[in-house]
Amino acid sequence: xxxxxxxAVITALATLAGxxxxxxxxxxxxxxxxxxxxxxxxxxxxxxxxxxxxxDAAASDGIDINGPMQVEVRVGEAASxxxxxxxxxxxxxRTDATGGTLRIWIDGSIRxxxxxxxIYTTPQxxxxxxxxxxxxxxxxxxxxxxxxxxxxxxxxxxxxxxxxFDVRVNGSGAVDAAGLQSGSTVASVxxxxxxNLxxxxxxxxxxxxxxxxxxxxxxxxxxxxxxxxxxxxxxxxGLSGQSAELATYGSGSISAGVxxxxxxxxxxxxxxxxxxxPSQRSISGKHVSVMQ
Numbered sequence: 073x074x075x076x077x078x079x080a081v082i083t084a085l086a087t088l089a090g091x092x093x094x095x096x097x098x099x100x101x102x103x104x105x106x107x108x109x110x111x112x113x114x115x116x117x118x119x120x121x122x123x124x125x126x127x128d129a130a131a132s133d134g135i136d137i138n139g140p141m142q143v144e145v146r147v148g149e150a151a152s153x154x155x156x157x158x159x160x161x162x163x164x165x166r167t168d169a170t171g172g173t174l175r176i177w178i179d180g181s182i183r184x185x186x187x188x189x190x191i192y193t194t195p196q197x198x199x200x201x202x203x204x205x206x207x208x209x210x211x212x213x214x215x216x217x218x219x220x221x222x223x224x225x226x227x228x229x230x231x232x233x234x235x236x237f238d239v240r241v242n243g244s245g246a247v248d249a250a251g252l253q254s255g256s257t258v259a260s261v262x263x264x265x266x267x268n269l270x271x272x273x274x275x276x277x278x279x280x281x282x283x284x285x286x287x288x289x290x291x292x293x294x295x296x297x298x299x300x301x302x303x304x305x306x307x308x309x310g311l312s313g314q315s316a317e318l319a320t321y322g323s324g325s326i327s328a329g330v331x332x333x334x335x336x337x338x339x340x341x342x343x344x345x346x347x348x349x350p351s352q353r354s355i356s357g358k359h360v361s362v363m364q
Contacts, residue, residue, distance in 0.1 A: 118158030118184030125162050129153035129192065133216075134173035134199040140206045141165070141188040143176065147212035147232065149193045157188040165190070173199075202226050213252065222247055222265075236274070241265040241285065256293075261285040261304065272311060281306055281324065300324035300342065309347055318344050320359075336360045 131151035137143055153174075155165055165188050168175045176190055187206070199219040202208050206226050213232025220239045222228055231251030238258045241247050246266040255274030261267050261281045269277075269289035277296040281287055281304035290310035298306050302322045312329035320326055320342030327345040334350040338357030346362045353362070 115181040115183040116161060116164065118182065118186060119160045120186065121159045122156065122186060123159040123162065124154060124156050127153045127155060127167055129167070129169045129174065131194050131196070132169050132172055132174040133194070133196045135192070135197070135201070136173055136175045137200070137202040137204070137208065138176070139178040139204045141176070141178070141190060141204075142207045143190045143192070143202075143209075145197060145200075145208070145210045146191070146193045147197045147210065148195060148214050151195065152191075152193045154191040155189065156191075158184050158186055161188065202228065211251075220247065230270070237269070239267065239269070241267050253291075257289075259287060261287050277308075277311070277313070279306055279308075296328065298326055298328065300326055309345075312348070316346075316350075318346070320344060320357075334362070 129151050135145065153167060155162055155167070157165060161182050161184060164178055164180050164182060166177050166179045174192060196216055197210065197213065197218065198216050200210065201221045203223045204226060205224055208226055209229045211231045213230065213234050215233055215235055217236040218234040222240065222245050223242045224245055225243060226245045228245065228247040230247065230249040233253040235255045237254035239247060240260050242262045242265070244264045248268045249270035250268050252270035254270060254272050256276045257269060257272055257274060258278045259267060259269060263283045263285055265285045267287040269287060272289050272291035272293050275294045277289065277293050279287055279298045282301045284303045286305040286307065288307040293311065293313045295315045296313040297317045298308065300306055300320045302324055304324045306326045308326065308328035312331060314331050315333035316328055316330040317335045318326045318328060319337040321339045323341045325343045329347045330350045331348050332350050333352040334346055335354045336344045336346065338344055338359040341359070343359045349364045
């Protein structure tokens with residue numbers, strides 16, 4: 073399967089094991105991507121011979137991902153680690169599971185039309201830091217608190233249930249947690265990224281959106297505190313809270329369900345739309361609507 077990554081301009085990625093990497097589109101017609109060193113060293117061309125390699129891996133409850141790759145994490149079984157890709161590139165796909173965190177990175181510069189793929193199984197997962205592009209899927213989350221930090225353009229999918237969800241989306245990536253059920257949640261979107269929080273059933277939601285990105289959620293919470301800065305949006309019409317503090321600064325928008333107590337403020341041309349009939353209301357700004 074050939075990767076389809078379209079990059080309008082050269083993008084400098086984070087430092088990977090001491091080697092800065094630049095990603096540029098392949099000039100040929102093969103649809104591949106060229107990962108080349110910022111220091112001008114020659115990239116290693118993939119040989120096109122796809123292979124699978126099993127590696128030793130201890131059970132880790134944290135994962136640190138750096139670089140363009142596809143990562144699949146399955147939670148709830150005995151620890152195992154499998155990597156796939158061009159046979160001459162797999163030695164450059166480094167993995168290290170010491171210290172309770174599985175670190176995954178590309179050591180050097182590569183050129184390939186085939187994605188590098190990592191499949192990891194672990195009994196418990198509490199934290200993931202993901203930097204760069206590619207894809208990440210996490211399935212089977214089984215009740216523990218979960219923390220996700222996503223930086224870059226990676227596409228992330230989450231499923232299972234967690235007692236608490238802390239998530240940060242920075243850049244143009246997307247996190248789709250439609251298959252996730254969460255307790256209390258703290259979330260932020262910075263940039264043009266997208267965040268689907270899935271179904272919430274905890275005490276609180278604290279959400280902040282900065283830039284042109286957006287967030288959404290469904291379910292029920294006791295209280296929510298939502299702030300939108302810029303042109304972004306928080307689509308929470310499918311989420312009901314007993315109390316809510318909602319504020320926009322700029323041209324952004326918030327929609328939410330509120331049943332008892334509402335504090336709402338708009339500064340600028342943004343809009344706040346509330347569904348419900350809260351008996352206690354404190355409203356400021358010209359663009360707050362309460363829809364019974």
